[in-house]
Amino acid sequence: MSLRDVSLTYRSRRGFLGLQRSSFDAVKSATFSVRRGEMVGIVGESGSGKTSIGRLIVGLERPSSGSIVVEGDRDQGILHLTRRDVQMIFQDPQAALNPRRSVLRLLTQALEATGTTPSAERRRIAERLLQETGLPRDCLHRFPAELSGGQKQRVNIGRALCAMPQIVVADEIVSGLDVSVQAHILNLLLELNRRHRITIILISHDLAVVRYLCARSLFMYRGEIVEEGATDVVFEHPHHPYTKALLAAVPPETAEIARPQLAASIVQ
Ligand SMILES: Nc1ncnc2c1ncn2[C@@H]1O[C@H](COP(=O)(O)OP(=O)(O)OP(=O)(O)O)[C@@H](O)[C@H]1O
Ligand SMILES: [Mg+2]
Secondary structure, three states, X not given: OEEEEEEEEEEEEEOHHHOEEEEEEEEEEEEEEOOOOOEEEEEEOOOOOHHHHHHHHHOOOOOOEEEEEOOOEOOOEOOOOOHHHEEEEOOOHHHHOOOOOOHHHHHOHHHHHOOXXXXXXXXXXXXXXXXXXXXXXXXXXXXXXXXXXXXHHHHHHHHHHHOOOOEEEEEOOOOOOOHHHHHHHHXXXXXXXXXXXXXXXXXXXXXXXXXXXXXXXEEEEOOEEEEEEEHHHHHHOOOOHHHHHHHHHOOHHXXXXXXXXXXXXXXX
């Protein structure tokens, strides 16, 4: 998938009777490609346009200019991605999960759009998703209020997987979770990436997480991609002043603590 010169301008009306118009350039001329099966990190300060890029990729926003194209995969012929093939997992599972739906119904929600899947089949798929996301079997008939934060996020991930996506945009999916739970959830993403060759675009504030999971990373600053490349190279030799400042601001202790913990859990 390639973004070519993609910009996104949010327009809104303000003031008395909404007569005053205002616009904001959230993404400015973004150009980058993601290859099948890659895990790419997007980093940047709050408001830099990370979520906006994610929303463009999954089709929740249309580019104000530029284009997003899916190119042919050499092994598979031309790939035609539909909305279901590109899924976004949001930061706040609480908000994403309807509190009145059971885990079974939440996990298999993607099947509803396509019509009638027999209930036995639906249950089988839900059980597979429970297993895939590491949720206990007895979760199936529970409601979101009866799950922990980490479990809710697993349901959220399972729900995206039900559509058998080719590309998953994971937007700050571990912020607010306990460090050990974070490691498990990230580990799960890595597993899905490796096992199913799902392309993952990981949006995160956490530089240590991106460094250890993503082979490639992008840095955003005020709507622009200011740095892009192999994660090792970018982290070791940043060019843009913003990237330099951001990397220099990471307290060494934090990076050191996060690394072994994450690495250990990924090796498991
Ligand atoms: N619907 C909208 N209308 C107008 N402006 C918006 C809208 N959504 C986002 N913005 C603005 O666009 C900019 C980029 O927002 P975006 O959500 O992409 O940032 P972000 O990098 O994801 O930030 P965070 O790390 O805080 O989630 C911000 O300045 C935000 O205020
Ligand atoms: Mg965001």
